[in-house]
Amino acid sequence: MEKHAKTYVYGSLLLIVILVGLLFYGYNNLTKLKDAYTARGTELEATKETLSTEKERASNLEAIIEIIKQEFALSEENGSELLGLLKAEKERNQEFEDQITGISGTVGLLDKLSKTDPQLLQKYSKIYFLNENYMPGVVLEIPKEFRRDGNTSLFIHEKVAPFLTDLLKRADRDGISLLVASAYRSFDEQGSLKNGYSVQYGTGANSFSADQGYSEHQLGTTIDFTTTEINGTLYDFETTKAYAWLLKNAYRYGFALSYPKDNTYYVFEPWHWRFVGTDLARDLNRDNKYFYDLSQREIDAYLISLFD
Secondary structure (H helix, E strand, O other): HHHHHHHHHHHHHHHHHHHHHHHHHHHHHHHHHHHHHHHHHHHHHHHHHHHHHHHHHHHHHHHHHHHHHHHHHHHHHHHHHHHHHHHHHHHHHHHHOOOOOOOHHHHHHHHHHHOOOOOHHOOOOOOOOOOOOOOOEEEEOOHHHHHHOOOOEEEOOOOOOHHHHHHHHHHHHHHOOEEEOOOOOHHHHHHHHHHHHHHHHHHHHOOOOOOOOOOOOHHEEEEEEEEOOOOHHHHHHHHHHHHHHHHHHHHHHOOOEEEOOOOOOOOOOEEEEEEEEEEHHHHHHHHOOOOOHHHHHHHHEEEEEHHO
């Protein structure tokens, strides 16, 4: 009986010890859980505070972005206005520059026109008189190989000379025998020539020879052509290859036939060609017209481009 009582006491004490141990262990775990929960709560609060700060920062950033956008829009508007002003200014400057260029061009043309002898495109041939003192500024001798009589000097206006030389060289390359029979004649030379014709042909000379002061030859821009194809007078020139070549090509070098068939001034002179400039010669050829078909006003418009 006493043995059983001891066993019971020992068992109860052991149970109490176990219970106390469990309670102590549970309390410690509960304390740890409580501490962990407290720490977690603190961390959560810190996170919430951080989130709040970030939200505030984001809100501020959005406000800044909006301000920047507004400022940029204002700047873009100002920029567009500035670009518009700049464009308008450039257009005004361009217009001013164009005006200056136009004025400069006009001044240049007027200067060019003032240095071009207006007599060179005047009508003559019983219409307009050249006085006895008129002569072209400078005349050059036509090369010997282009003259019908190589021993007789012939002269041409210095600015017409390059055009004539090009024409004669082109004809030669094309196999055409083209020579100069007569060129510049002074007032006195024309008078002597006309007197000689008058003695030989009487008043009939008026049909083919100009009086002194009325001849295109006095200008120094007119040529009487001939060719080795003929042995007789210049009237045979109409039937030659040289004449056919001139009809087709002379305008390219600024020369025009002065007295075609049925003109009202002189007999048909297929040999007599006057330099009128490439522009006028081209237009006469294109329109199938002749120099004396045009009014003096129409002709004068070509003076400025005479030697271009």
